[in-house]
Amino acid sequence: MPDTAVSRRALLCGSAVGLAGLAHAPSAQSAPMRATAPRTPPVLSGEDITLTIGHGAIRIDGRPARAVTINGGVPGPTLRLRQGQSLRLTVVNDLDEESSIHWHGLLLPFHMDGVPGVSFPGIPPRGRFTYEFPITQTGTYWYHSHSGLQELMGAYGAIVIDPAVPLADSAPDQVPDQVLVLSDHSFTHPARILRNLKVEPGYYNHQPQTFADLIAGRGQTQAQRLEWAAMRMDPTDISDVTGVVLRYLVNGHGVGDNCTVLATPGVPTRLRLVNAGGMTFFNVRIPGVELRVVAADGQDVVPVSVDELQITPGETYDVIVTLPDDAPRTIVAEAMDRSGLARATLAPRPGMAAPVPALRERPLLTMKDMGMDHGASGHSMAGMTMRDGSAAPQVKMGPGVEMIAPMPADRTGDPGLGLEHVGHRVLTYRQLRSPTPIPDARAPTREVEVHLTGAMDRYMWSMDGQTMQQAHEALPMRTGERLRVTLINDTMMAHPIHLHGHIFDLVTGHGVHAPRKHTVNVLPGGKVSFDVTAEPGDWAFHCHLFLHMAMGMMRIVKVRPA
Structure with a gap:
């Protein structure tokens, strides 16, 4: 076997x-x-x-x-x-x-x-x-x-x-391209990784806050730690499978293998970034080189110039980069929890290498990630409960649902966990705009609300409190129907949600120039809406963190004739 x-x-x-x-x-x-x-x-x-x-x-x-x-x-x-x-x-x-x-x-x-x-x-x-x-x-x-x-x-x-x-040679997007597949791989069999998480959800979290941090003034204050402990929440629980057990790859190459991406100095190159990681969000940057984002999930966007972007499992981004001189530059794909990184070298010739930056300080979750932040600093969690199902009546609290975000907010203007204060330009969903009008500009005729639910302490994941193991009821749609789907994240982890067979339009305030995607990240305590035109058939709809899907965060969308 x-x-x-x-x-x-x-x-x-x-x-x-x-x-x-x-x-x-x-x-x-x-x-x-x-x-x-x-x-x-x-x-x-x-x-x-x-x-x-x-x-x-x-x-x-x-x-x-x-x-x-x-x-x-x-x-x-x-x-x-x-x-x-x-x-x-x-x-x-x-x-x-x-x-x-x-x-x-x-x-x-x-x-x-x-x-x-x-x-x-x-x-x-x-x-x-x-x-x-x-x-x-x-x-x-x-x-x-x-x-x-x-x-x-x-x-x-x-x-x-x-x-x-084919585009004319003079077309602005007609530039040499390179495909970079980012992924994660383990020397430990995935079945054992999952078994370890079922036994102890924090098994691979080796970056907890320590007493030494408290003495040194790093991380949370003592009062904040006591509040989080009372809620049975861990602010360092950013990723459940980390660099402790994973190796991060670019086109199958480890950090020491030094995957080389060839580019001519002064000539733009398109990097086609694919996150094929099973459990890893990557923060991508090239120190000293600007990233001009020109496509997301295969769909053209009005170019956006940034210094870093977060790419979730299932997403793709096309970025135009220009090597400024004859010196190599390091392409850094750092895991979101800062437990490791993948690395490639942008260089004019094979065999070159540039310094690999040290891992940055690991991020911490905040009250915003609990769906509790009103935007006021110093807001206390006292008196709030994460186990009040009144905010989401279709979700029943139980062993597999440990929290409901009391005040989920649209976080499409946020750059991604841990990138809020890095000191340079970071891509957000709200910066993405389609250069042409979306194909179907009809207003939605109805809205479907889907809660992303789970219980990290039992490593159980679900949608609307139900898992695929529980014979989850399918989401019904009609062919050609225009719907608004709102995803609400009631967990403390980010979830990249993928709808098979559809390209949907993110609701980010750009109207008919809404960015079009097939996978969208929903930050903790956040919500995301998209409009979609239903295509006939049975389609999978799930979190693209592999083990979250395998443990139940998946639905079937059934689209039947109108």
Whole structure:
């Protein structure tokens, strides 16, 4: 039985069955590994492509790690496609378990979306499945397995779709491009990571506040610590899987591998950033080099110049950068909790390196992350309760729902956890604007409110207090219906929420020039609204933190004829 034999079906069919499966997952050392050296993912193009999913190993900074590979590598090949083409893509499953590929962000018939048990039966062990669909869009996207623990073990790759009519050489966006797939990988099997979190949710949090911090005046005051302790909340609980157990990668390369991104000094280069991390938010910056954001989730935006951006699991950003001189610069992708980083080098020639900055001080959660902040400094938590369900009557308090944010606020103007006071320009969702009017400018005819719920102390995650294990009721929609979906985060962790098969319009005050996305981050104690036009079929709707989804933060959207 291979290491990856704990299927998502087992994880979603009930906690007793799921944990029983985890308890019997074999050791990651149970079979020999032959690791391959880091390499640049190959590029595949055309109308007939074959991808093969199999067991393998990769080498991270000289050390072998078990992996699920696509065409023998992690990441898998980059698919370079063209708008208007037809695609016939055969996926061969060489595993001894069910597999699948989901085309993240692509607009396609729902039965080609690639989610076992939702949109198709899955690819059986030693079997194959051929996906066929037209390519109707342009931009940067990605693909990954939606089966078992395979995504966490390396089954992912990038997709680049070029315009049907090539841009003129003089067009401002016609610049050389490089794909950077950011990800996380562990020498510990994901099944064991999940089991450790179920036993102790803070298992991988090795950056708690200490008495020495208090004496030195770092972090919270004594009064604040006592308040948070009374609420049974941990202000350092930023990420539940950290650099203690994860290694952070760029195109499969560890920090010591020094992935090189070639650029000509003075000539703009487009970096296509993909966050394929299973559990990691990355803060991306290139010290001394401006990032000009020109696309988000494959959709063009009015260019925004920043010094840093946070990219959540599932998101993509295109940024234009210009190497100012012949000296190399470090591309830093720091984990949100500052427990580690991924690194690449922007350089005119291979073999160059630049200094890697030290990790910055880890951030702390605040009252705003509890949904309690009115904007007044020094506001006390005294007298407030996180266990009052009156603010969200559709959510029932219980073992799997430990809190309801009393005053959730629109936080789309915030830069991301830990980036509020870094002293330079950081991207926010409100800065994003579509350069052209959105395709459907109709006003929504109804609103759907979805609460993101959970209980960190039991490592349980849900939507509206119900998990997929509890046979969650589907969200009903009608084909062509225009809806407003409001996501309210009632937990102390950020959640990147992905809706399959749709590109939605964020409600950030830009009207018909609203930014368009397929994945949106909802900060703790925050809320986000988007307008969407329902496409026919059954679609997955879930948190893109892999273990949060696996533990229940997932719904099915059923879109039926009007």
